[in-house]
Amino acid sequence: MARPILRLATRFTRRTRMTAWAIAFACMVLVGALALADGLANGVGSVADRIGSGPAAYIRGRELLASEIDANVLSGIPGDFLALRAHPGVLEINATSIPVMVVAVVTYHAGNGTDPYPSGARDVSLDAGLREEIEEQIEAPLADVVALDLFGLRLTNLPVVPPPPTRSPLFPDDWAWVRADLLAAMDPVHGGAVQAIVTDLPLDASTVQRLGLTRLDTLGAVGFLRAGVAEIQVPLRLLALLIGLVIALLVYAAMSLEVHARSREIAALRSIGASPTTIAAVYETQAVLLTLAGAILGAALGILLSHAVVAFAPLFGLPNLVILSLPIDAIGLTLAVALLAAVFAGLVPSRRAAVLVRTKEALPT
Amino acid sequence: MIRPRAFAGLALCAFLLGATWPVLAALPSVPARVVAGDAFAITQGSGALSINVSLASNLSASNWTVTVSPEILGLSVLEGDSVVVRGVDHDAFLRLEGASRVSGSMGGSQFGLAGEAFATRFGLATGDTATIVGAFVPRIAFVRITGVFRAESVANDELLVDFSMARFLTGLGPANYHSIRVRTTDPGEMLRFLDRFQSSVHVSGPGMVPTDIHSDPPKDERLANVILRTGVGGAPRDYLATALGEATTSVRVVAYGIAILIGVLVGFGVHATQARAFADRAPAVGVLRAVGASNGWLRRRLLLESLPFAVLAGLLGAASGFFAGIVLLRGLDLIVFGHQVPISFDLVTSALIVLVLVGISMASAVVLLREALRRRPTESIREAPATEPPQSLEAILRG
Numbered sequence: 001m002a003r004p005i006l007r008l009a010t011r012f013t014r015r016t017r018m019t020a021w022a023i024a025f026a027c028m029v030l031v032g033a034l035a036l037a038d039g040l041a042n043g044v045g046s047v048a049d050r051i052g053s054g055p056a057a058y059i060r061g062r063e064l065l066a067s068e069i070d071a072n073v074l075s076g077i078p079g080d081f082l083a084l085r086a087h088p089g090v091l092e093i094n095a096t097s098i099p100v101m102v103v104a105v106v107t108y109h110a111g112n113g114t115d116p117y118p119s120g121a122r123d124v125s126l127d128a129g130l131r132e133e134i135e136e137q138i139e140a141p142l143a144d145v146v147a148l149d150l151f152g153l154r155l156t157n158l159p160v161v162p163p164p165p166t167r168s169p170l171f172p173d174d175w176a177w178v179r180a181d182l183l184a185a186m187d188p189v190h191g192g193a194v195q196a197i198v199t200d201l202p203l204d205a206s207t208v209q210r211l212g213l214t215r216l217d218t219l220g221a222v223g224f225l226r227a228g229v230a231e232i233q234v235p236l237r238l239l240a241l242l243i244g245l246v247i248a249l250l251v252y253a254a255m256s257l258e259v260h261a262r263s264r265e266i267a268a269l270r271s272i273g274a275s276p277t278t279i280a281a282v283y284e285t286q287a288v289l290l291t292l293a294g295a296i297l298g299a300a301l302g303i304l305l306s307h308a309v310v311a312f313a314p315l316f317g318l319p320n321l322v323i324l325s326l327p328i329d330a331i332g333l334t335l336a337v338a339l340l341a342a343v344f345a346g347l348v349p350s351r352r353a354a355v356l357v358r359t360k361e362a363l364p365t
Numbered sequence: 366m367i368r369p370r371a372f373a374g375l376a377l378c379a380f381l382l383g384a385t386w387p388v389l390a391a392l393p394s395v396p397a398r399v400v401a402g403d404a405f406a407i408t409q410g411s412g413a414l415s416i417n418v419s420l421a422s423n424l425s426a427s428n429w430t431v432t433v434s435p436e437i438l439g440l441s442v443l444e445g446d447s448v449v450v451r452g453v454d455h456d457a458f459l460r461l462e463g464a465s466r467v468s469g470s471m472g473g474s475q476f477g478l479a480g481e482a483f484a485t486r487f488g489l490a491t492g493d494t495a496t497i498v499g500a501f502v503p504r505i506a507f508v509r510i511t512g513v514f515r516a517e518s519v520a521n522d523e524l525l526v527d528f529s530m531a532r533f534l535t536g537l538g539p540a541n542y543h544s545i546r547v548r549t550t551d552p553g554e555m556l557r558f559l560d561r562f563q564s565s566v567h568v569s570g571p572g573m574v575p576t577d578i579h580s581d582p583p584k585d586e587r588l589a590n591v592i593l594r595t596g597v598g599g600a601p602r603d604y605l606a607t608a609l610g611e612a613t614t615s616v617r618v619v620a621y622g623i624a625i626l627i628g629v630l631v632g633f634g635v636h637a638t639q640a641r642a643f644a645d646r647a648p649a650v651g652v653l654r655a656v657g658a659s660n661g662w663l664r665r666r667l668l669l670e671s672l673p674f675a676v677l678a679g680l681l682g683a684a685s686g687f688f689a690g691i692v693l694l695r696g697l698d699l700i701v702f703g704h705q706v707p708i709s710f711d712l713v714t715s716a717l718i719v720l721v722l723v724g725i726s727m728a729s730a731v732v733l734l735r736e737a738l739r740r741r742p743t744e745s746i747r748e749a750p751a752t753e754p755p756q757s758l759e760a761i762l763r764g
Contacts (some may be wrong), residue, residue, distance in 0.1 A: 038456065169503075
C-alpha cells in the first residue's frame with residue numbers, strides 16, 4: 001500500500017513546486033541567520049582569544065561569591081595561581097558599622113600554598129581605599145582594633161594592620177584582608193572553600209573539567225560581546241516559530257488547493273476501493289514530502305547564503321569576524337520545525353480529501 | 366469574488382508582522398538610547414581630551430543648563446550575562462532620567478544602584494553583593510547594592526556605580542568621563558559655549574543635527590577593523606561616537622534586513638491564502654465574463670471586495686500581534702546586549718503593517734485574477750475544475 005501512496009503523493013504540479021520554493025526561501029532565511037549568528041559567536045571568541053582577555057579567573061557556577069571550590073584539590077593543580085576567598089561582611093570600627101568585602105588570598109606555587117599577608121592569625125588588614133572611606137565616614141583616625149561580623153558570627157578585638165604591601169592589579173583597594181585560616185575557623189564549610197582560582201595562564205581543559213570550573217572573563221568588554229552574541233541567538237531561534245507558522249500556512253493553502261483541484265480523481269480512487277485512510281495518507285504524505293524537499297533545498301541555500309555574506313562582507317568594509325562551521329543545529333531545527341508544521345497543516349486538507357466523496361462534492365455530474 | 370475564508374489567513378499574516386516589526390523598528394535606536402537617551406550627549410572628539418571634570422563643572426555653572434550628568438560607560442558581565450555598568454553622579458543622573466526610588470538609599474559616596482529590571486533579572490535586592498569584572502581592563506570587583514530605582518529609560522536595565530568604582534573598572538583617568546549628558550533650555554548657547562571652551566567634542570541630541578566642534582567627523586573606517594589591524598591602542602580618541610554610529614548602522618541593517626525577509630515570507634503567505642480562497646470563485650469569473658463584464662470591471666470589483674478584508678485583517682492582526690509580542694517579550698525576558706528588547710506602540714510602524722498587508726493583498730488579487738482571465742469563460746464555468754494536469758515523477762523519469 002505504501003508504494004501507490006508514495007506514487008500518488010509525489011505528483012507535483014506547478015503550484016506545489018512553487019510552494020516548495022517558498023518553503024525553501026523560508027528555511028534559507030532561518031538556516032542562513034542561525035549559521036551567521038553561530039559564525040559570529042565563533043569569530044568573536046577567536047578574536048577575543050587572540051587579543052587576550054587578561055588573567056583568567058575560574059569559579060564554580062555563574063557567580064563568584066556563590067562559588068565553592070574544595071581547598072583540598074588546589075595542591076593538585078599545576079602551575080602558579082592565587083586562591084581567592086571572598087565574603088561580604090560588616091566591620092565595626094570606632095563604633096561605626098561598615099559593610100566590607102573580607103578576602104583571603106593564598107598564593108600557590110608548584111602545588112604549595114602560602115598565605116603571605118596578613119601574618120597574624122587574627123589580623124585584619126584594611127586596604128588603602130577602605131581606610132580612606134572609613135576615615136571620611138567617621139572623621140577620626142582609625143582605631144587599633146575592629147570587630148568583624150561574618151557567617152553570622154562576631155569576632156571582636158581583631159588587630160588592625162597596614163594595607164597589603166603588594167596587590168594584584170586585578171583587585172581594588174577597598175577590601176579587608178584576613179588570613180584564610182581565620183575564615184576556615186569561623187565557618188569550615190563556607191569559609192574553608194575557595195571562591196575563585198586566578199591565574200595568568202589558562203588552566204588546562206582536563207583540570208577545568210575535572211573540577212567542574214567555568215572561566216570568568218576578567219575583561220568585561222570581551223565577555224559582554226561574547227554574552228551579547230549568545231543573547232542574539234535566542235530571538236533568532238524564535239524566528240523559527242514564526243517561520244513554522246508561515247510554512248504551515250503555505251502547506252495548508254497548497255494542499256487545500258490540491259484537494260480542491262483533484263476532487264474528481266479522489267472520487268475515482270474511492271470508487272475503485274481506496275479507503276478514506278489511504279486518500280488521507282496520500283495528501284498527508286504529499287504535504288510532508290513537499291515540505292521536506294523545500295526544507296532540504298532551503299537548508300542548502302541557507303549555507304550558501306551565509307558563505308556568500310561572509311565572502312562579500314569585506315567588499316563593503318565590514319570586518320570579517322564570522323567563522324562558519326556546518327550549522328548542524330540550525331539544519332536540525334529547521335527540518336524539525338518545517339516537518340512539524342507540514343504534519344499539522346496537512347491534517348485538515350487530507351481529512352477533507354478523505355471525506356470528500358461522502359459529501360458528493362466530488363462526484364462527476 | 367474573494368471568499369471570507371481568506372480573512373483568517375490574512376489576519377495571521379498581519380499578526381506575524383505586528384509581533385515582529387515594532388520590535389525590529391525599535392532596535393536601531395537602542396545604542397543611541399544607551400549613550401544619549403532623550404538628552405543632549407557630549408562625547409569626546411578627535412582632538413584634545415575634553416570630556417573631563419572641568420567641562421562638566423563649567424557646564425553645570427551655566428544658567429542655560431537644567432541638568433548636567435557626566436558619565437562613564439562600562440561593558441561588563443554578571444553571572445555570565447552582559448550588563449552595562451554606568452559610573453554616574455547619582456543625584457544628577459536620577460534627576461536627568463526622572464528615576465524614582467524603589468528601595469534602599471539613593472545617596473552616599475560609594476554606591477551601587479540597580480535598575481528595577483536589572484535587579485529582577487539577577488534576583489538582587491538592596492544589601493546584596495554582586496561580582497563585576499572590569500570593562501576595558503582586567504579587574505574583579507564586588508558591588509554592594511545600596512538601592513534599587515525605577516526609570517522609564519534603558520537605565521532600568523543597568524547598574525549605576527560611583528566614579529571611583531567606574532574608573533577602576535574602565536581604567537579611565539581620574540579627571541575624565543566618557544560622556545556628559547545635558548538637559549538645556551538653549552541648545553544653541555550650549556554649542557557656542559563648547560566652541561568658546563575649545564572643547565573637541567561631538568554633540569547629538571533630540572532635534573539636533575549631530576555636530577562636531579573642534580573635531581573631525583567620526584571616521585567611516587570601522588572600529589573593529591582598526592582594532593584588528595593595530596590593536597586597542599589604534600582606536601581613535603572619539604571611539605565612543607564612532608562605535609555608536611557603527612552600532613546603530615549595524616543594528617539597523619540587521620533589523621531592517623530581517624524585517625524585509627519576514628515581509629517577503631508574509632507575502633508568500635498572503636498569496637497562498639488568497640489563491641485558496643479565489644479558487645472557489647473561478648467559475649464566478651467565467652459567468653461574469655460571459656454576461657459581459659469587462660476585465661477592468663472585474664479587476665475593480667475584486668479590488669473593492671478585497672480591500673475591506675485586507676484592511677480589517679491588517680488592523681486586527683497587527684493589534685493582536687503587537688500585544689502578543691509584548692506578552693512574549695516580557696514572558697521570555699529577551700535581553701540583547703544587556704538591555705531588554707524595547708517594544709512600544711508606534712503609529713508609523715502600525716500603519717506601515719496595514720499598508721503592506723493591503724498592498725500585498727491587492728497585488729496578489731490582481732495576479733490571481735490575471736491568471737483566471739487567461740482562461741476562456743467556458744473553461745471556468747465547467748463543472749470539472751480546469752486544473753493543470755498533474756505531472757508525476759514516474760512520467761518525468763520515463764520522459
